[in-house]
Amino acid sequence: MMRERCLVNRIAATCCLLVSAFWLTPAASAEDGYDLWLRHAPLTGESGQALRDLAPVITSVSGQSNGPGAKLAYAELQRSLASLGAGEANAGEATRASIVLQCGHSNGADREAFRIVPEQRGLRIVSPGQAGCLYGAFALLREISQGKPLMSVALDEHPAMPLRMLNHWDDPDGHVERGYAGRSIFDWWHLPELLDQRMIDYARANASIGINAVVVNNVNASPLFLTDRYLPKLKRLADAWRPYGIRLFVSARFSAPRDIGGLDTADPLDPHVRNWWKARADSIYAEIPDFGGFLVKANSEGQPGPQDYGRTHADGANMLAAALGGRGTVIWRAFVYSAEDETDRAKQAYAEFEPLDGKFAPNVILQIKNGPLDFQPREPFHPLFGAMPGTRKMLEVQATKEYLGFASHLAILGPMWTEALQADTGAGGNVADSVASGGMAGVANIGSDRNWTGSIFDQANWYAFGRLAWDPALGSEEIAREWAVQTFSVDPQFLSIVVPMMLESRQAVVDYMTPMGLAHLMGTDHHYGPAPWVCDLERPEWNPCYYHRADKSGIGFDRTATGSNALSQYAPAIAKAWIDPHAMDEDYLLWFHHVAWDFETQSGRTLWHELVSRYDRGVAAAEKLREEWNSLEQFVDPERFAAERALLAIQVKEAIWWRDASIAYWQSINGLDLPAGARPPAHDLAYYKALSFPEAPGQ
The missing domain is CATH 3.30.379.10 (Chitobiase/beta-hexosaminidase domain 2-like)
Structure with missing residues (x-):
């Protein structure tokens, strides 16, 4: 009788536990991600x-x-x-x-x-x-x-960086710029009256990996977020997130005093403008006492900024810093992409910001992308990390895979970000050291899809961002294993396959998209698929041809002293490692050098043959990812397994497309035969050029 009573009690307790778990965790019984x-x-x-x-x-x-x-x-x-x-x-x-x-x-x-x-x-x-x-x-x-x-x-x-921040590129109407996981998670229409449970679950996920700041709107900012109408909406979010240790930030449109403030100027040195920003900040802090501050994109890609009035970035940032005072922080983006600069686009940020070192207020942080161009599959680290010792700096990375296969391709970015964080700047430390007083920001890959990120494996990039911002010394394998165990299975056989898959995936994408230091070869506007042949757009740096500079004699962008001399922006010891095309790391060869098609690479192959070999290696790696995932069906629930199997099939198809279209174009330039045994492209170049994608997301 005693044993039966114990059994009944145990069953009852278990049932209560299951019921409790059902109510406490959304969709706990469904493995939908x-x-x-x-x-x-x-x-x-x-x-x-x-x-x-x-x-x-x-x-x-x-x-x-x-x-x-x-x-x-x-x-x-x-x-x-x-x-x-x-x-x-x-x-x-x-x-x-x-x-x-x-x-x-x-x-x-x-x-x-x-x-x-x-x-x-x-x-x-x-x-x-x-x-x-x-x-x-x-x-x-x-x-x-x-x-x-x-x-x-x-x-x-303890955290290595004070700010560990997600930047959402979300608009008030629910559109997400470069978003591949559905609509925005922020329901501005129903706020402040209705706070979606998803906002709490989002905060919980962020807290679990140490993220302590969120910018809720697009860097191409709408002035709406600075209006009185939006203050109650922002307050409701800030109040909900505060217990989770998250401070709310807003992307501020620099021209807001003119757009919504009734002024005829946004000149940062105009006293009326300064007073307007101070009054706006006071209004925000009256509702949100721990408001984090402003993120600003200025004088880049047509966005307004202080240069419109003959002022410097420091003038603009310091004006906003004064408005916030000791209450908050101005995060000023160093991504500048101006219409007037006719030099190497990769040099612009350094040229504009390095002379301003020491001129920014203490509560200003300069937010610098991991590379000098624009979140490409592989770039050298940004030279500003080795400069500006008198300025607080912040590393910006992109979790949303704008240039790495959207949310379709398996591309785990922890190894990519570790490359940047651990890169020696030549200034007495690595990139992680240079941002220790600022922080790390990630362009969010989160949307309204049930699984949050568009694919299950893209959750690993959200996870890796938080873990690396907390501790940049963590290894990519350790982070990948943590995520895989918690997301799927602790089974050693499963982990022995899925963890290497994750670690190898980003290199696969580099190989079939942009091998050997090539960059910016994607379709224009939507950034989907290969288009290295685009050469006729209005501005030179809009064109992929601007970046690869392929001609009959060779391929690559000369950034040495005989070219744009972008190499000189790096510390001498760092530049020395990239100056000799015969001895350097060939992952960056065509980033820094224009070399002949018959240039002998370190493999002993000509450059042309090496390029084809790397394209083939990338396709083979994508096929291997698919095969390995298919071998793991016994370890994964049916819904998540089937979803990833479908995406990996897309990845293989698109890896072949990238490989074939790129090779077809390079052959039209160099007139060279393929290496013996290499498979020719499935179609001629005209076929690939004729493809169009009006429905591509993220436009």
Whole structure:
């Protein structure tokens, strides 16, 4: 009878747990990708049994442990540990482990730092602040999800960068510029009255990887976001995200004083303009006391800016910095793409900003793309990271895959961003060191698709961004494994295949799209597919031909002293590594050099034969990705498996298209035969040129 009663009690408890999990987690019973890496699937085997035996109980003590972050941490641990299986225990009180939250216990400088300290019968999560306590809870769950015993988790962490920010390129009407995962997640039409649950789930996901700032609108900014009408909408979001440690930022249109303020100028030195911005900032802070500040794109791609009035970027940024005062931060984008500059486009940002070093206010951060061009599949790191020691800097990367196959192709970007972060700038450190006082921003790949990012594997780029912004020293393999375990399976056989797939995927895309330092070869406007033949657009730098400069004699952009001399913008020790085309890393060969088609590469092949070989290598890698995924069906639920299988089929088809169209065009230029045994393009060049895509997303 006793055994039967225990069995009944255990079944009842399990049912309650399942019902609770259903209500607490959206679509918990459906593997549609909505739960991201926060599925917290039940642990099995020894790990699961050990957690059930400990049956941890969560308590909070001292300080502000009942504050908003601590309450979220408490609820997160309760829910997620139950989901992992801890709630199924039938342990007595004497054998239960304790998890003690000790949050907000001091006014320490780094209120996002945390420690997880093992104790005799449990562990303690300690943080000076509320956000740090929540980060510690998520870190503990991440460790347990990977099978680490609860009692062995010991961490002492603090973020490497103060700002770890997602930049949304979302418009008020719901359109997302360069968005491949559906419409915007921000429902401005129904705010502030209706706050979608998705906003809370989004904040939770960001907090789980340490993201602490969000820019909610497009850098090609609408002035609407600075109007009184939008203040209640922004306030509702800021209030909802505050417990998760997230500060709200807005992209500010520089011409707003003229557009919506009734002034006839936006000159940053005009006192009326300065007063207008100060009054706007005061109004925002009256509603959102912890408002983060402004992100600004100015005098780039037709956007208004201080140069319209003969002023410098520093004049514009410092005017806004004065309006914010010590309350917030101005993030000024260094991506400048002007209509007047006829030099090498890759040199423009350095030429405009390097002379301004030391002239920006302390609460201004210069946001610099990872490379000097525009988020290409591979670029050398931006030379500004090795310059401007008197200016706070921030690394900008692009999680949305504008140039890496949209949301269709499997391209894990952690290795790409690690290349940039770990690049030696020649100024006494690497890129990560140069942005330690600023931060890291990622152009978001998040949209209204049920799985958030358009494909399941694109979630890994959101995840990797947060993890690298928290700790840029993390390895790509470690991050990929963390994500795969939490998103799919802890099974070693599964991980032995899927983790290498992830790590190799970005190089595959480089090979079939832009091998050996080629760049900007995509179709114009929509940026979809190959179009290296486009040479007749109004502005030279709109044309792919501007970047590859292929002719009968050779291919590549000469950026040495005999060409644009962009190489001189790098520190001498760094430039030296790229100056000799025979000895340099050939991944950047055609970025810095124009070489003959019969140039002998390090493989012993001519450049032409090496190019074809790399295109073929990229296609073979895409085919391998598809085959490897197809071998994993037993480890993945049917819905997510089928979705990724379909996308990988698209990737193989489009990899072949990129390879064939590119080779057909290069042959029309150089007149050379293919290497022996190489497959000819499936169609002639006229066929590829005639293709059009009016329905391509992201335009």
